[in-house]
Structure formats: C-alpha cells, structure tokens
Amino acid sequence: MKNKVLLFLNGEPPKTFPNLSDYSLIACTDGAFHYLKRYGFPMDQLDFISGDFDSHSGSDDELYKEKFIHTPDQDKTDFCKSLEIIADKGFTNIHVLGASGGEQDHFLGNLSVAYSFKDRLQIRFFDAHSEYFFIPKNFVLNNVNQKMISLYPFPIAENVSTSGLNWSLKNESLGITTKIGTRNFAVADEVSIFYEKGDILVFVGAKYL
Template sequence: MNTKQVCLFLNGEHPRSIPDLKNYKMVCATDGAYSFLKANNIVPHFISGDFDSITAIPKSVEVIHTPNQDFTDFDKILQILFDRGFSDIHVYGASGQEQDHFLGNLHTALQWQNKLKITFFDNYGVYFLADTKVKLSNCLGKRVSLFPFPKAMGIVTKGLEYALNDEALFFGRRIGTRNKAVEDTIEISFKTGDMFLFIND
C-alpha cells in the first residue's frame, strides 16, 4: 500500500473490520463518523463537517468547521485533502444506512474524478469510478458489477462469465450487475462515458 494514501471515514455503515491504519499517511473523518472512531480508540488527524451530527467536539484532534450547506461533508473534506496535497483516498462508510447519501457520494466521486483517486470499501467488497482501461487480479469467483453513470459506450470485458464486446450500458435501460469473474485476472475497457465497478467477495 502507498504510504501517502488517506483513510477517510464517513457516517454510513461502519466497517466490521478496521483497516490497518499504520499503512496510511493520513486518517480523517467527517463529524458524523467520529463517534465510531472514538468507540474503536482511533484518533484521527482531523475531523471536518458542519458538526450537526456530533454532541461533544473533541479537543485532542484537529477540528475543521465547514458550515457551507451548498456542499456535502464528503465533498468538503475531499477539498481539504486535495488542498493538503493528497490524491489517493480510501473511503469507508460511504454506503449503507440512508441511500440518498450513498448516491450522493457516488455523485461526489464523479465530480472529483479528474483530481482524486477515490476507492470505496464496504463490508461486501470494493467499488470505484473506473478508468477507461482497468486490469484487476485476485478476482476469481468474485461478483463484478458494471454500473454506468449514466452511460458507458464501447465496453469490452475479459475474464467475466458474461462477456461484453464493444457494447453499451445505460442507466435505466441496461446495466451490468451480478456478473462473475471466471479468471483470476479480469480486464475491462470502455471508450466513452462513466462507469462504477463493484467487486464483491
């Protein structure tokens, strides 16, 4: 793991297992996720948000108040990390609980795709906004879903049970959910559009 990566906790479904935080250069959280960190004896480098989800503001960590309601707490903390020179963000707690937050987090990832590399982890697997060419190892037997956001054109896949060969996916018409990796290494490419990949164990 790159030691310049950031571990960011959001206030969605809490991870059942804590990642090895020693591998991260920075550990931070939105205000709503701080109670989970505190309960697990995790001291972040900073927390940020409008602090509408926290009862007692801690004195032992850096607190960054971002009250602007035109942006989500996720978007605002990404801006802080970007301004501090970080670009590779691992996000925990982006899904689960209120699903409008989950969709909003996908929207935010799309807005930051040209500035940050954002990878989401939950209790089922990993998901991320894909580059136009992706090659992944250790995938045999895993569920792979291709989710256009809202469309992706010219998709070609290798190593999946149901192959795509220069095909298109459109949200609301056709999506590529619940495919399966039949090889250890899979390759996915597309020509235009945006697409999230979900890799579930």
C-alpha cells in the first residue's frame, strides 16, 4: 500500500514532476495551484487545493471548486493548514515540493512548521539541490555513497556520533551558534547517525565527486 502524499507549496516550482502513481493523495496550496496550471500539471490528479483563494478567478472556481478546501485562518501558514488536512485524512508519509526558493523567510517558516509536526508526520522536502528532513535519535541513510550529507542542529544536538561519513563525529555536540555539521559526504552506501538530545535536520544532496 502506497499511503504516501505529494504536497506542492508556493516556493520554487520543481523542474520535473515525480511519478504520480507512487502517491495515494496529491494536494497543493492555492499559491502552488497557479504554477501547476502553467507547467501543464494534470490538474485532475489533484485531490485537494487549500488556501484562502484571494487570488483565484471566477473561472478557477467553476473548474476546480470541488477540489477547494477553504482555510482562511491567518494565524497559520498554508503549509500548516495543508498538513492538518492531510493528518485528518489519516496519512503520515508526506513528500513536499516547492518549500524552498523564492522568499527565504517562507523557507524558514516551512522548516518550523515541519518541526512542529515531526512527532506526528514523516515529512521529506525535495528541491533541485537535495532532499531534507528531520531524523529521529537513531537513524540510517541508505544508498548515499559519495553524496553530500549535511547535519544541521535545530537548534542543538548533543552527543552526536556517525559512521559512513568522510568526517565522522564521535560524541560531539552541534549547535547553530557553535558548530554545525554541513558539507560532509558519505564514503559508504550506509550512513548511521545517533544523537542523544536535541534535533537534527539532515540534507542529502547530489554526489560530491
């Protein structure tokens, strides 16, 4: 059973679309809705579009109104509201495109939203450079040999140990104001990461060499 969700946000549009048949649910925010139409996305594949719809025309309403979920709460971001809808539908595994690029405060806001859901949902972001996601205290990356790996404390991670990285860590502490673990790379197909306290956002990029 697939049980995966594909969610488009209103950041930098993806250059290509993933295999849609891999997903049980496909959704977008109303900002992403506009670029999906521009780039020829098969709009009939969308299960829902969430937002306040301030920028939509009447023709949009007629063509897609059955897919609209109106979420006018200005105290929450469109990403947050979309995640709440997805969680209410019983899904937990979510791939997110369009979270980065454009205005960087939106990117940081998207990370903060993902952090707030990290204990309930498995959220993976994808962009043109990497995939990135929060990891539990004991985690293994597979099929990553020679790929760029960055460990970013959010905001701290204590007693971090790794295996399979070119520059290994052994019981070290990371913090955004002290030491971060970016721009490393894997020297094995499997990279293990363990830490005792805090949180880590891991980035898996393209091959280093």
